[in-house]
Amino acid sequence: MANLLDPHARGRVILVGAGPGDPGLLTLRAVDALRQADVVIHDGLIDPAVLDHAPAHAQRISVAKKRARHTLPQEAINALVIAHVRSGSIVVRLKGGDPFVFGRGGEEVEAVRAAGLPVEVVPGVSAALGCAAEAMLPLTHRDWSSAVSFVAGQCKGLSEQDWSGLAGVGRTLVIYMGVASGGCIADKLIADGLAPDLPVAVLERGTLPGARAMRTVLADLGGMLQREKVESPAIIVVGEVVALSDAEDKLRVLARQAETVSVGDGV
Numbered sequence: 125m126a127n128l129l130d131p132h133a134r135g136r137v138i139l140v141g142a143g144p145g146d147p148g149l150l151t152l153r154a155v156d157a158l159r160q161a162d163v164v165i166h167d168g169l170i171d172p173a174v175l176d177h178a179p180a181h182a183q184r185i186s187v188a189k190k191r192a193r194h195t196l197p198q199e200a201i202n203a204l205v206i207a208h209v210r211s212g213s214i215v216v217r218l219k220g221g222d223p224f225v226f227g228r229g230g231e232e233v234e235a236v237r238a239a240g241l242p243v244e245v246v247p248g249v250s251a252a253l254g255c256a257a258e259a260m261l262p263l264t265h266r267d268w269s270s271a272v273s274f275v276a277g278q279c280k281g282l283s284e285q286d287w288s289g290l291a292g293v294g295r296t297l298v299i300y301m302g303v304a305s306g307g308c309i310a311d312k313l314i315a316d317g318l319a320p321d322l323p324v325a326v327l328e329r330g331t332l333p334g335a336r337a338m339r340t341v342l343a344d345l346g347g348m349l350q351r352e353k354v355e356s357p358a359i360i361v362v363g364e365v366v367a368l369s370d371a372e373d374k375l376r377v378l379a380r381q382a383e384t385v386s387v388g389d390g391v
Contacts, residue, residue: 135162135209137236139229141222141248142166145357146331147173149249157216157246163208165201166218169332169357178216198228202235209241220357222250226276226300252298255330255359259337261366268364269296277302277309277360288316296363303358307346313362318342323366328358339366 138157143149158164158177166175168188175184185204187196196204208215223229223245236243252274256263263272273290278301291297291313302309306326314320320343328336340348342362348354 135213136242137205137209137215137217138244139217139223140246142170142174142218142220143249144221144251144254144331147171149254153246160214161216162213163215164218165205167220169220170218202232206239222248225250251359255327258330259327261325262368263296265365270294272296274298276300277305282308291362292318296365299360302360303349303354303356306349310342310345313342325361325366326354326358328354
């Protein structure tokens, strides 16, 4: 690692949302922040074209995480950011999607503020919005859904979480980080009263090379994830709006129709 700058100087942090993957979805403000950077501390799956907006001299540090294996614990990432800021650097903390939507941005802002250092946040296109747009899947629709909710599917105590009222008629539920627990999620929602034939979409690697958009019904969610060997990053969309998407051009229809998936099938 290169030497830090003058330890007596005072720097700042710019927490930047890099969007769901496609470099073209960066905001102008995000590009401007990157151009100012002395240090870029970035998540995994950040396209090299995004990092290219930083000056050639800027130090680039990856703190990529994978499920069940963190390169650095969150506390160490916070300490790394703070150390560089205290050196006088302008630090861009580059995060996939939007920093404040399941991005731990709130924790990092709290840590920087607790250290008495300046921080600002540049929002990004969240994974849900970017992936749904690519799949021509409206998350709300005047005729079909007047509410949308976002939940994390890998949080501890999944079965104890109360998701009642978040999905069903007139509502859309978007599940982040739910690939590994897709079968349990389906069981949970059906037990909460959702119809087993409710449409579900799985949007894998949205806006990235190799993106896939797949549709099924709730009772088949766990089975489809296994059959298609779906891997993260992916989001799951549950709701009637899924049926509005362009199945021929945008969504690969993998589901058996409702009449071929009985209530007793489960996942």
